[in-house]
Amino acid sequence: MRLSSVFGIIKMAAVIVLLLLGGLIAFAFLKPGPQDVPWTALRLGDPVGIFTGRKIAALTAQREQCIGLLRNAGLVVEALPPLRLSEQCAAPDRVRLAPGQAMLVLSPTSVAPSCPVVAATAVWHWQVLQPAAQRIFGTSLREIEHLGSFSCRRIYGRETGTWSEHATADALDVSGFVLADGRRISVVRDWSDTGDKGTFLRIARDGACGLFATVLSPDYNAAHRDHFHLDQAERGSMRWRVCR
Ligand SMILES: [Zn+2]
Numbered sequence: 549m550r551l552s553s554v555f556g557i558i559k560m561a562a563v564i565v566l567l568l569l570g571g572l573i574a575f576a577f578l579k580p581g582p583q584d585v586p587w588t589a590l591r592l593g594d595p596v597g598i599f600t601g602r603k604i605a606a607l608t609a610q611r612e613q614c615i616g617l618l619r620n621a622g623l624v625v626e627a628l629p630p631l632r633l634s635e636q637c638a639a640p641d642r643v644r645l646a647p648g649q650a651m652l653v654l655s656p657t658s659v660a661p662s663c664p665v666v667a668a669t670a671v672w673h674w675q676v677l678q679p680a681a682q683r684i685f686g687t688s689l690r691e692i693e694h695l696g697s698f699s700c701r702r703i704y705g706r707e708t709g710t711w712s713e714h715a716t717a718d719a720l721d722v723s724g725f726v727l728a729d730g731r732r733i734s735v736v737r738d739w740s741d742t743g744d745k746g747t748f749l750r751i752a753r754d755g756a757c758g759l760f761a762t763v764l765s766p767d768y769n770a771a772h773r774d775h776f777h778l779d780q781a782e783r784g785s786m787r788w789r790v791c792r
Pocket residue numbers: 714719720721776777778
């Protein structure tokens with residue numbers, strides 16, 4: 549073997565060793581939590597990390613695993629039987645939160661979105677909304693008010709075109725929030741507020757973006773002036789991914 553090629557091999561090995569060392573040092577310094585690395589199991593009580601949204605989206609069609617995560621996080625949930633009205637209007641994966649558990653209240657309580665939507669809503673409540681309510685209003689968040697989940701219709705209720713994520717219960721329309729002291733923050737009334745309520749709503753919208761596949765707020769269009777549309781459309785599919 550020629551001397552130059554031996555040097556070449558040594559040089560390449562040195563570069564690889566340096567890269568590995570650099571990676572290890574970066575890992576030790578940054579101390580990423582389980583939410584920041586792709587290979588750890590999702591836990592809904594962990595802070596939101598780079599991979600949280602992707603891990604929640606991966607729960608689609610993983611019904612048992614998803615329900616297990618909700619229960620491990622302390623939620624009492626009822627797994628509802630699949631609902632099938634037609635080919636397009638079918639919700640195989642609905643779960644309903646048992647009423648009377650303060651850690652996550654959707655109002656009205658009868659709503660039964662798909663499990664990944666409930667999982668994302670739980671993380672949103674615990675990691676985004678609750679800290680924001682404490683910081684801004686000095687009190688906790690009691691309820692998320694919504695306009696429903698399952699609805700057998702196309703987007704915007706049109707006669708033709710793409711079916712809505714609501715047709716599979718893979719969406720939730722959130723209209724407002726109620727604090728522990730009874731104060732209400734409403735999307736339609738407070739979105740243009742320049743004070744605390746408007747700030748809270750913007751933090752809520754922006755914080756939903758890493759957790760849901762699609763987030764539409766009053767900034768998106770007039771059809772969303774009174775609610776946030778949050779859905780868990782499969783990422784990487786034909787569906788667009790919007791956060792606005
Ligand atoms: Zn919607």
